[in-house]
Amino acid sequence: MGETLARFENVTRGFGKGPPALDGVSGEIGGGEITGLVGPDGAGKTTLIRLMTGLMLPDSGHVEVLGIDTARSPQRIQNLIGYMPQRFGLYEDLSVQENLDLYADLRGLPRDERPSAFDELLTFTDLKRFTGRLAGKLSGGMKQKLGLACALLKKPRLLLLDEPGVGVDPISRRELWKMVEDLTKEGIGVVWSTAYLDEAEACDRVLLLNGGKLLFSGPPSELTGRVAGRVYKLLDVDGRRQVLTRVLQRPGTVDGVIQGEAIRLVLASNMPPAVDEIAGAGARLNPAEPRFEDAFVDLLGGGPDGRSKLAEATTALPAADGHPVIEARGLTKRFGDFTAADNISFSIPRGQIFGLLGPNGAGKSTTFKMLCGLLRPTSGDGRVAGFDLRRDTAEARNRLGYMAQKFSLYGDLSVAQNLDFFAGVYGLGGQRRRERISLMTEIFDFGSHLKMSAKDLPLGLKQRLALACAALHEPEALFLDEPTSGVDPITRREFWTHINGLVEKGITVLVTTHFMEEAEYCDRISLIYRGRSIALGSPDELKARVARTDNPDPTMEDAFVTLVRNSDLENAA
Structure with missing residues (x-):
């Protein structure tokens, strides 16, 4: 670790009557490196960052930044x-340049x-081409880059980034990461x-928080090594979802x-x-190479047991009859002279999960909204x-459940009021309504x-309420439109257990x-x-398309990045 830029000793900070957000946490932040502040939703990450900014003070303990x-x-x-x-806090009605001007004023940058x-x-x-574009019209990745630029207007010795990768596609996340590495x-x-x-x-060091406690501090490889020899891939499985449920119990x-057609296990x-x-x-x-995520879940005592009470209480649908449950036929959507989705076609049979992937602004959400009946295709x-x-919008909507990207619940309504409202939206009444709620x-x-x-709910509970x-x-x-964006691995596993x-009960998922x-x-x-579909297939098929001698076992992220870049090369030729 380089020069110590921040130090916190036995820091405790609480809010109200509940357990403290931080409970006796000690650690250091070094210069010239990336320190990962890692943990589930509600672990205390944002509280610790805000303590380092001086925007709030600890209830007890000591925080020192740059010797102050x-x-x-x-x-x-x-x-x-x-x-x-x-x-x-980007101002969406201001352009890229106007946001930079405003933050230069706020930071006191000499003219x-x-x-x-x-x-x-x-x-x-790489925002020079977009200085006149309104911030509200930028993709998620571009907004994060503009936010980073505003934070760097006066070159800092310490840069604090609170979940900059949330909602950002893999290509933009890699670009953002490369920019931050260059700063170190x-x-x-x-x-x-x-x-x-x-x-x-990918961090040089990590501080791993959970429930306000510091569970680990050190290089990620040190924690990953704790599960070495206990990680496996289960291959050639018949009925991977059913097998996973059994194995977890x-x-x-x-x-x-689940990892494509295989199952990844930590024993x-x-x-x-x-x-x-x-x-x-x-x-x-x-045997499989251990990952930091394997060690993290092991440290927390393991993931959920694979049982879904929601699925157990759901009536099984009839067996697939060969007809698709969700079907897109040449779906196209234009906004003026801009084509957001161009001739998208696919069909999804009963009891399958179909994924729409793509960079920010690629057209996947537009396609998704057309199939929900929320957007009329051109x-x-x-x-x-x-x-x-x-023709049959109301009937189609009554057959589907929708979980929106920007959290579709009504924030000012209580949990009970949201459940009651959505029961009414979906046509439930009387005894059936009361029973389901x-x-x-x-x-x-x-x-x-x-x-x-x-x-006011924690993110994990919001996600459960939206699914309910x-x-x-x-x-x-x-x-499900980006249903687990920003949630921790345990909550994500719980979600996918449901x-x-x-799906085993016959429900079809997009x-x-x-x-x-x-x-x-x-x-x-x-x-x-x-706006176009550039690849269609199973996860394993897409990964196989980009496998090379120097990368014989690519990840899904490798496949995503390579297929998008290959598409750019083909279009440029």
Whole structure:
């Protein structure tokens, strides 16, 4: 570790009557490196960052930044650091340049220094071509780059980034990461807060928080090494979702996730059980390289047990009859002279998960909204459960459940009021309405939160409430638009336990996601880029398309990035 830029000793900070957000946390931040501040939703990451900015003070303990006590000179610290909060305050009605001008004023950047600073930052972030574009019209990745530029207007010695990768596609995340790595070469210390554990793995050091406690401090490889010899891939499995559910309920299984056609397992010991006991004849159990995420889940005591009370309470649909449940036929959407989606076609049979992947602004959300009946196509047709979305909109919508990207609940309504409202939207009444609301309250353990406003819920509970509202009426199809963006791995596993269980009951799922390991749960994927589908196939098929001698076992993220770049090369030729 380089020069110590921040130090906190035995820091405790609480809010109200509940347990403290931080409880006796100690650690250091070094210069010239990226320190990952890692942990689930509610772990205390944002609280620790805000303590380092001097925007709040600890209840007890000591925080020192750049040799300055935060309790004595917070304003001096704020003049020397860069800070990009989780919801960065860009003004969406101002252009890129106007946002830079405003933040230069707020940071007190002398006018004679502005032209060179703007030129350097616009070059660094590759935003020179977009200085006249309104911030509200930028993609998610471009907004994060502009936020980073604003935080760097006065070059800081310490840069604090609170979950900069949330909602950003893999290509933009890689670009953002490369930019931050370049800053560390100048000696700048960077704190990168994240719930994405692939980001944590790339940090020089990590501080791992959970429930306000510091569980680990050190290089990521040190924690990953703790599960060496206990990670396996279960291959040639018949019925991977059912097998995963069984395996997760076995003693000795710490964690399990679907990885294409395989199942990735973390076991309690390095003595694996006989394969035929857990997956039947013909299956193979091969050792796999451990990941930081494997060690993280192991440290937290393991993932959920694979049982979904939601799926158990859901009526099974009839077996597939060969007709698609969701179908897109040449779907096209134009906004003026801009084509957001161009001739998108695919069909999804009963009981499958289909993923729409693509960079920010590629057209996947537009396609998604047309199939929900929320956006009328310029041309082409969409069908849900046999109903045409143009002619039979109401009937089609009653067959689907929708979980929106920007959290579709009503923040000023309580948990109970949201459940009641969505029950009415989906046409539930009388005894059936009361039974379903009561069931969702029990399944998702909402009892002690029923009177809370939805906007005040922790992110994991918001996500559970959104899923409960979407599944209230037992739909034939679930539409999930980036459903787990920003949530921690344990909550994400819980979510997919429910989805896997529902799919086994015959429900069909259409999902968009920026989390590439989540895409592995899909049966098939359409990769959307610049409004068109550039690849269609299973996760394993897409990965096989980009496998090379130097990378024989590519990740889903490798496939995403390579296929998009290959499309650019083909279009440029």
